[in-house]
Amino acid sequence: MVNIAIAKGRLEKDIFEFxxxxxxxxxxxKDSRKLFIEDEERKIKCFLVKPMDVPIYVSNNIADVGIxxxxxxxxxxxxxxxxxxxxxxxxxxxLAGFKNWQLKRQPIVVATKFPITAKxxxxxxxxEAKIIKLxxxxxxxxxxxxxxxxxxxxxxxxxxxxxxxxILDEIYKISAMLVLNEIAYRTKRIEIxxxxxxxxxxxx
Amino acid sequence: MVNIAIAKGRLEKDIFEFxxxxxxxxxxxKDSRKLFIEDEERKIKCFLVKPMDVPIYVSNNIADVGIxxxxxxxxxxxxxxxxxxxxxxxxxxxLAGFKNWQLKRQPIVVATKFPITAKxxxxxxxxEAKIIKLxxxxxxxxxxxxxxxxxxxxxxxxxxxxxxxxILDEIYKISAMLVLNEIAYRTKRIEIxxxxxxxxxxxx
Numbered sequence: 001m002v003n004i005a006i007a008k009g010r011l012e013k014d015i016f017e018f019x020x021x022x023x024x025x026x027x028x029x030k031d032s033r034k035l036f037i038e039d040e041e042r043k044i045k046c047f048l049v050k051p052m053d054v055p056i057y058v059s060n061n062i063a064d065v066g067i068x069x070x071x072x073x074x075x076x077x078x079x080x081x082x083x084x085x086x087x088x089x090x091x092x093x094x095l096a097g098f099k100n101w102q103l104k105r106q107p108i109v110v111a112t113k114f115p116i117t118a119k120x121x122x123x124x125x126x127x128e129a130k131i132i133k134l135x136x137x138x139x140x141x142x143x144x145x146x147x148x149x150x151x152x153x154x155x156x157x158x159x160x161x162x163x164x165x166x167i168l169d170e171i172y173k174i175s176a177m178l179v180l181n182e183i184a185y186r187t188k189r190i191e192i193x194x195x196x197x198x199x200x201x202x203x204x
Numbered sequence: 205m206v207n208i209a210i211a212k213g214r215l216e217k218d219i220f221e222f223x224x225x226x227x228x229x230x231x232x233x234k235d236s237r238k239l240f241i242e243d244e245e246r247k248i249k250c251f252l253v254k255p256m257d258v259p260i261y262v263s264n265n266i267a268d269v270g271i272x273x274x275x276x277x278x279x280x281x282x283x284x285x286x287x288x289x290x291x292x293x294x295x296x297x298x299l300a301g302f303k304n305w306q307l308k309r310q311p312i313v314v315a316t317k318f319p320i321t322a323k324x325x326x327x328x329x330x331x332e333a334k335i336i337k338l339x340x341x342x343x344x345x346x347x348x349x350x351x352x353x354x355x356x357x358x359x360x361x362x363x364x365x366x367x368x369x370x371i372l373d374e375i376y377k378i379s380a381m382l383v384l385n386e387i388a389y390r391t392k393r394i395e396i397x398x399x400x401x402x403x404x405x406x407x408x
Contacts, residue, residue, distance in 0.1 A: 006339070014332070033366070035344065035347065040282055047343065047344065047348065048212035048341075049338075049340065050339035050340035050341065051339075051343055052339045053338050053339050053341070056336060056337075056350075057348070057350060058337065060336070060350055062348050132260060132264070133260075134253075134254070134257050134260065135254035135255075135257050135278055136212070136253065136257065137212075137252075137253055137254065137257070138253065140239065140253065143239065144251065144261070144266050145266055145331065146260075146261060146266045162237070186383045194333045
């Protein structure tokens with residue numbers, strides 16, 4: 001049995017559709033109180049957790065594999081394999097702020113849900129930044145004066161636009177990724193290889 | 205004008221009812237795209253943020269005051285005044301695990317959304333703990349074997365029960381609290397005192 005940690009929320013629907021396309025008979029029944037969603041015949045067992053928790057479950061070898069976005073992997077700072085990029089969940093991690101924003105003072109005050117990403121970005125640009133970790137509504141921060149700029153995920157750009165913000169720089173491209181525990185890959189190689197191959201077949 | 209950061213979610217409805225009871229004419233219109241909810245006559249201006257972000261906005265003097273739960277204040281580790289406990293939002297921060305759980309090995313593995321709380325709790329008991337910070341579904345952690353115990357908020361206890369978990373210890377009682385920025389209190393003393401007095405009148 002391959003244990004799979006699946007990211008709740010934004011990617012959830014796409015992940016199930018993708019697994020179904022790969023021939024797995026699993027359904028995301030939200031009314032069910034069951035913790036695990038299984039395809040007994042094809043031997044996969046899924047459970048849903050918050051996106052940022054997927055790498056935690058995989059790196060601790062509770063899940064053999066996980067499916068989540070690039071952003072969750074970068075922020076978790078754990079040691080996991082990333083054998084497969086999946087063909088959905090596309091978005092971008094960006095630096096955003098008011099149009100015509102210019103660097104006037106350092107440290108730059110940055111609000112973000114992604115402090116690791118933000119820290120690395122400013123360090124790599126040789127800029128001093130004070131990073132304020134927020135849990136939500138990051139686009140509010142420049143408007144109320146909490147931060148100069150934000151580091152956040154952008155899909156359509158609507159939220160930024162509604163708040164008078166623009167993309168100042170692209171930090172990295174985001175995609176859904178399959179992540180894998182190295183020990184699990186050694187101890188369950190046959191099952192995991194079979195699972196990976198079934199997904200590879202439809203990502204081409 | 206008193207700027208107020210209000211915790212979204214669990215406490216939101218109670219906060220608005222409470223402010224209305226204190227005579228403020230503000231409505232939480234979810235369809236509105238407005239960032240701020242104002243009572244111009246009585247001079248308050250509210251904005252909604254994630255509970256854990258309330259102390260951040262207050263400590264950075266973006267909001268003069270904030271309303272959130274004890275848990276958010278403990279976790280933020282910032283320096284803010286707590287002049288008033290409010291008569292709603294009651295719950296408890298607890299240590300939970302399987303019934304008959306016994307300490308067999310150290311470090312104890314603890315899953316929680318509240319790492320500061322968990323760290324302090326185990327330190328104060330002289331116990332070594334490995335704290336795994338999760339973003340959600342903490343009650344899943346003991347079931348799948350990620351953690352021995354969890355530190356989490358309990359309101360009714362239903363979630364714990366459904367997952368076969370019980371309360372092992374109460375860490376602290378939670379209530380909605382009014383928090384206050386010290387500098388704002390000095391520079392806007394008259395307005396803030398008036399606001400506090402209007403709330404104190406109905407907490408008795």
